[in-house]
Amino acid sequence: MRNIVKNIIKKYDNDKTRLIDILIDTQSEIGFLPDEAVEEIAQILNLSKVDVVQTLSFYHFFSQKPIGEYAVYLNNSVVANMMGRVEVAKAFEEEVGCGFNNVSEDGKIGLYSTACIGMSDQEPAAIINGTVFTKLTPNKVKDIVADMHAGKNVKEMFDNYGDGENNSELIKSMVTNNIMKRGKVLFSDYEPGSALKKVITMTPEEVIEELKASYLRGRGGAGFPTGLKWDFCRQSEGEIRYVICNADEGEPGTFKERVILTEFPKLLFEGMAIAGYALDAKEGVLYLRSEYTYLKDYLENIIKELRETNQLGENIAGKEGFNFDIRIQFGAGAYVCGEESTLIESTEGKRGEPRNRPPFPVQKGYMQQPTVVNNVETLCNVVKIMLNGADWYTMMGTRESSGTKLISVSGDCKYPGVYEIEWGLRIRDMLEMIGAEDIQAVQVGGPSGSCIGKRSFKRTICYEDFPTGGSMMVIGNKRNLLNDVVKNFMEFFIEESCGSCVPCRALTVILKNKLEKILYGNGVTNDLAELEKWCNMMKESNRCGLGQTAANPILTSLKNFREKYEELINKDIEFDSGFDLSAAVAESCEAVDRIPNL
Secondary structure (H helix, E strand, O other), X not given: OHHXXXXXXXXXXXXXXXXXXXXXXXXXXXXXXXXXXXXXXXXXXXXXXXXXXXXXXXXXXXXXXXXXXXXXXXXXXXXXXXXOHHHHHHHHHXXXXXXXXEEOOXXXXXXXXXXXXXXXXXXXXXXXXXXXXXXXXXXXXXXXHHHHHOOOOHHHHOOOOOOHHHHOOOOOOOOOOOEEEOOXXXXXXXXXXXXXXXXXXXXXXXXXXXXXXXXXXXXXXXXOEHHHHHHHHHHOOOOOOEEEEEEOOXXXXXXXXXXXXXXXXXXXXXXXXXXXXXXXXXXXXXXXOHHHHHHHHHHHXXXXXXXXXXXXXXXXXXXXXXXXXXXXXXXXXXXXXXXXXXXXXXXXXXXXOOOOOOOOOOOOOHHHOOEEEEEHHHHHHHHHHHHHOHHHHHOOEOOOOEOEEEEEEEEOOOOOEEEEEEOOEEHHHHHHHOOOOOEEEEXXXXXXXXXXXXXXXXXXXXXXXXXXXXXXXXXXOOOOHHHHHHHHHHHHHXXXXXXXXXXXXXXXXXXXXXXXXXXXXXXXXXXXXXXXXXXXXXXXXXXXXXXXXXXXXXXXXXXXXXXXXXXOOOOOOOOOOOOOHHHHHHHHHHHOXXXXXX
C-alpha cells in the first residue's frame, strides 16, 4: 500500500493542492481509502491526517470503508423517480440481497443512492464502477447483477452504444446525446482552430471589447457579463492568471454540457485558449464532475491532439509568446462545487466550501491569483462570437439576453433532450416543441430555480423574465407536486449543503420538517406564513448561491401553487406545536410494555 500511495503522489509531483486527484487514484487502486492510506498520504504531503480526512469526508464518492467490488450509484432525482426508479431500486435490493447504502454479505456489490448524474433524458440511470447505465428496468437489473456475480467487467455488461462520439473507441458508452434542436451558434458548423487564427491578429484588449459588445452573459445561471468579468481579471494585479472551466453541471435536470463535452470538446478548449490569450493566462483547468469520468480518456486524447496541432502549448497558432495549456481536474461528488469560489477551493484540494467575497475570484482566485471561471456553454459561445462578430451575435435573442441558449429538457414530455433556442422563447411554445401535454408545472432552472404553473406559461425564457442555467423539468398532472417534487428537492439541498452557514445547515431541515407536517395532514394556517418567512430568511442569510436558493422549491411552489398547500391545511385548528407527545413516547412505552397516557 505504501508503494501504491508513494507512486501516485509522485505522479502529481508531491503537490498537496492535487489532493483530490491523489485520493481519486488511491481509491481507484485500493477500492476505498483505509486509514493506512490516509496516514501515508498525510505523511508524504506533510499534512495532518485531519487535513486529509476533512477533504475526503466532504465528497460523496470517497469512502474509508469498502464500497464493494461493484459500486452501484443509482440516481434518486425527481426525473429518475418519474421514470421508474423505485421499481429499479427494489430489483437491485432483491437481486443483491441488501438495502441501499449497504454492501452485500460477500462484499461483492454495494448499493448507494446518489443525486442527479446528468442523465435526466435517459432515466432511470446509474453509475457502476465509473460506467453509466441508462434506461434501467427491473429486467435489466437482473441481467446486470447476474453479470456481477459472474465476475464480468462492467464494460462487458452491454453492447448497445449511444450515438455520435459515445460510440468511439475511447468512450464506448450507452449514453445518447439526444440533440433535438440545432441553433445558429453552438450547434452550427465550425472548423476547429479557426477562431484562434483570427484572435491572434487582435490585441487582448480588442478581444475583450468584442465580448463586451456582444453582451454575452454567463450561461451558468447568474448571467454576469462575460467581457466585464474578463476585463476585471485582466486589470487585477497578480503574478499569473488562470482560466477555469466550470463543467461541474450538478443542477438536477441539466445535461447540456455533457453533450458539448462529448461532441464538441474542441470548441470548448478553443474557447479556453481564447480566454488565455485575452487574459495573458498560461494555465487552464477543466473542472469536470466525477459523474463524467467515463469521458476522461477521450478528453485527454483531444487535449493531446490539440497540443500536437499547435492549438495548445507554446506559441499557439504561430503566435510568439502565446503559451497556454489545459489540465483536467475531476471533482468527487459535491453539488456546491458548482459555485465558483467553492470550485476553486476544490481545485486546490480542499473541502468544497465557499469563500467570503470580496475579494472576488477575478482578484484572488485559484492559488490566490486573478482567475476567470466560466462554464462550458459560455466559453463555447466565445469562439463563435470571435468568428462571426458581436453584431451577428446581438441579432439573436432579446434586448438583455443576446444569442442562443441550450436547454436540457426532461420529465413528462415526448422528446426529452438538448435544444438550442434563441432567448425569448415562450414557455408554452417550448412545451409544444417538446411534445408536452397535460402539464401541471415546469421547473425552470432546476431545484434552485422556479416552479411555475399554467398562469406563467406565456412568459419567456430570458434574463429579464425567466433566467435559467438550462434545466427544464416538465411535471405532468399525474404527479404529486408537493410530495414527489418539492420534498425531493428539499432533501437534495439538505444533502448537498456544505454546512458552513447555519441557515443552510439547519433551516433547510426545519423547512422540510414543516413541509412534511403539512403533507401528513397536521398543518395549520400559521404554518404557511412561517414557511414564507423562513424561506425569505434563507435568501438573506447565506453566503453562496446554494444556500440563497435552497428554499426556492417551497417558496416558488407556495407562490404559484398555494391552493395545493391550503388543501392540506387543517383550518379548524389555529395553532399546533407540531409535537405529538403520544407518538414521541410510543416506542419507549412499547419497550417497557406500558400503555401510553396511563
